Structure formats: C-alpha cells, structure tokens
Amino acid sequence: MLISSKPFTRRCFPALGIKGNEVTVGNSTDFQDGEGRTVQAKDLLPAVKNATIVAETRIVVMKIFEDFTQSWYWILLGLVIATILSLIFIVLLRFLAGIMVWVMIVMVILVIGYGIFHCSMEYVHLKNAPGANITLVELGFQMDLNVYLHIRQTWLAFIIILAILELIIILLLIFLRKRILIAIALIKEAxxxxxxxxxxxxxxxxxxxxxxxxIAYWAITAVFLSTSNQAVYKVFNQTECPYARRTCNPENYTGTEMAIQCPNSQCLFAFYGGESAYHKYLILLQFYNVFLFFWCANFVTALGQMTLAGAFASYYWAFSKSNDMPACPVFASFGRALRYHTGSLAFGSLILAIVQVIRVLLEYLDHKLKGAQNKFAKFLLCCLKCCFWCLEKFIKFINRNAYIMVAIYGKNFCTSARDAFFLLMRNVIRVAVLDKVTDFLLFLGKLLIVGIVGILSFFFFSGRAKGVDLVPNLHYYWVPILTIIVGSYFIAHGFFSVYAMCVDTLFLCFCEDLERNDGSAARPYYMSSTLHEILLKNTEEPAVSSPSSPQEEEVPLRTQKASME
Known part of the structure; x- marks a missing residue:
C-alpha cells in the first residue's frame, strides 16, 4: 500500500498526525490498502510503536557494538587479570588453605559491604537532583540504560539486593561456623x-x-537448516503496482507482464519458505539439532568430570603418593575414559539431554500459548516446567557421582549410579554438612574474584580512577564492566570447578574408604591421618560397615593396581 511517509532512522514511517481529535496519515483519517479495503489511520499506531522500538533497539545495539570495538583490549586485560587472580588464589590455597579460606570470607563480606556503601552514597548524592525521585514504574522501559543510573530508586534497589545477600552470607557463616573447620580440612586435602x-x-x-x-557445529547446522529451504522472491515496487508483493522468478522477471506494467519494480529475495515436503519437517529437524547439541555438550562435560575424577581417585587410592601414582594422571585418566567408558559417558549424557530437550519443548509450548486464556493449561505447564527443572538438577547430581564411581571401579553407568546413590544416602549427614559447605566456600571464592575485578573495572571505565587518562570514549561504560564481570565469573568457575570435582571425588572416596576398611594392619585406611581424625570427630556419625553386603568384596582399581605391584 502507498501512504504518506516520513524518514526515521533511515526507514520510511507513516506520516501520522493529529487533526482535531482524530489520528491522520497525511491529511486523511483513512486510506485504501490496495485490495479494496479501507484502513483507519489509528490502526497504524501499534505497528508504528513496535517499529519505533525496533529502530531504537537497533541504535542501542550499534552503540554497544561500537563500545566493544573501543574497549575490547581493555576487556581482554580484565579477563587476564581475573585469570591471574584465580591462579594466585588456587596456588595460595595449596599452601595456606586455612588462612585463605578465612581471608576469602572476610574479603567477600568487605567487598559486598563496600558495594552497599557506594550505592548508599549515590542514593544520597541524587537526593536533590532534578528528576531523580521519579519511580521506575513511571519511568518505564528505556533503551538508554544510563537513564536508570540517575534515578534514586535504582540505587535503592541495589542497596536492598546487596544487603539481603550480605545478611544471607553472614547468617550462613554463623550457623555453619563449626562445619567450616571441617570443610577447611577437606579443602586442604584437595x-x-x-x-x-x-x-x-x-x-x-x-x-x-x-x-x-x-557450539560452532550446532550454530552452523542451525543456519544451514534455516536457509536450506526454497528461496521466495516477491515484487517490490516504488510506485503503485497491482502485482506488489506477489511471488516472482528473478531469472526471467524482466520479460514478464509484471515487469512491463510496473517498470520501476524489482524481483527481490523475501524469505526462505515454500510448500516443499522438507518445509513441513523443518521444526522437527531443528529440535533434533538442539537435541544433538545438548547430547554432545553433556558428553564433553561428562568427559571432563570423569577425567578429573579418575586423576584425583588415583591420588586417593595410592599408598605412596609419589610412587603409586601414574606419571601423567590426567592424561592416563583421559585415555581410560575414552577407551573404556565412552558408552557410560554417552548414556549418562543422553538421559540428561532428553530431559533438557523436554524443557525446551515446554518453553516452546509456553511461547505458543502465551496468548491463551486457559488458566488450567498455564498452571499445568508451569508445574511441568518446575518438575523437569528439578529432575534435571537431580540427574546432574547423580551423573556427577556416577562418573566418579565409574572412574574408581570401571563398572557401567547404571551400576555406578546405583552404588553412588546408596553410598551417599548411607552418608547423608556428611553430604549435607561437609560437601555442600565446601561448595559454599568455593562459591565465596568465585564471588571474591568477580567482586575485585568488577570494582577495578568500574573505577576504570567510569572515569573515577584518579590519574588514569587511558579511559576509552564509550556510549555505555557498563557494557565492558558487565562483560568483564560475566567473563571473570566463568574463568573463576573454570578453575574452581577443578577444586569442586576434587572435593567431590575425595569425599566419595572417603565414604567408600570408611566402608571398605577399618584402619587395621590388614585393611588400613587410604585417607590421611589428619583427614580421618577431623572428619570422624566432627561429623558425629560412626563409620558404616556392611560386611554382609556383596559389595564388600569389591576393591577400587587403584587398590588392585597397588596390590599387584
């Protein structure tokens, strides 16, 4: 349809106006759509509003891209600093585990406390600023995110969030103060x-x-699937044309009746589509591609977990740590996992991938039914999403411990998952008070590294660091800050995930050691005497033994190797 238009951000928008109490386009309150129907000018308002949001979003995205081009080297420097801090922290944990844990706890509290102090100062500073007392509801959604930093309510929200986080951490530390000492012993052993x-x-x-x-293979496959359909071409006209938006063939368009009657029109690509049989199965193929992505990604993660578990298990089940361990424990464990346990890795990751694909399907259904008015359907879908989220977390927990048991004994996945589950259930108190407390302390370590790097990047990119004249000229200084914070978290998570896997492996080996051995000369413990004394003294649970169990005759692979030697 041809209507009066005006340029806006290099796009043509309807020339809407107000004449009296009516909306007009050009000078008319209605117009013909080219197919004999009359359209009211006011009906264009929702479309123009959405198009304006899209145009503004495009401008913001371009500004963010420009900020990345101006600050990418500083972002890399920030990530390198996060890597160095993580390595230093890991090395210090190796020699000063007890001191570093307490330093880490105090530093996390201080960093969050400084965040509360800084947000409070900003809140007070904006007290008499014009327009700062407007509420976030009144402000609405703004594409320029810097606007929110000039509103007092934004800083008040930051203060509340940080204060709640600080309170939760302090309360957890108070209630877990005795268990922290036990967790420190486990971290020392790790x-x-x-x-x-x-x-x-x-x-x-x-x-x-x-x-x-x-990820690259999945993305390339998804693009090929999306563009492997028939290319649809349509007539695009600059003047009035009865064939506008009709399909055409660009190879012989110039000699057709459409080109003759509309000399200023062109036959241009519109989209990929068509009515081919392949088009009917395109969504199914995309879901299949997503399923393969989840399966392969879970397989890679499982391979890493089993490799690290095998390496740390070889450390635990060695009487002499320097003589009985293999020369390259990580490489040896990686080879064993690929040679003997590929089936177990594939099966465990398959179960997890199926659950994750079901969650994707539920999200897809939720998106399709967003406009539905059936309250029961929405409630049922919400319950299913919650149940499958919990199921995914449970399967990840079972898989992780099953891979540890596979690395120790070399059994299949199902047997190892059953043995790991019942072993943890027999030691459920230790799991609650030791393993999870250790995970909490390692999480504080991640927060500390992210907090330090985040504060440094904030002072640098906001220009508040005195004497620093190398700050790049940015549209939004929060773009590199958020990028560095997110990247630093993933870097710290990568290093601390090794510690977490080590703790989980040693903890499972410790529980297994208690059930297999009694500390006598015939059946000595493989754990260190310090770890044995602290864990047995403080967990307040006697060692569990089941001599009548058929599993009593099983011996870890590391023990078998040591006995043979």
Missing part, C-alpha cells in the same frame, strides 16, 4: 591432591575448546 596433579588446573581449557567446537 589442595594436596591438586599439588600432585597440577595439570588438572589446565584441563578446563580443553573442555572449553571442545564445547566451542560443539
């Missing part, structure tokens, strides 16, 4: 294990590389 297997710190780089390959 530090010794990592000291004997230092190459494990760099294994996450291989996992990251493999995941990058999987």
């Amino acid at each position: 530090s010794r294990a990592i000291g004997h297997v230092m190459s494990s710190l760099f294994y996450p780089l291989l996992t990251f590389l493999l995941l990058a390959i999987v």
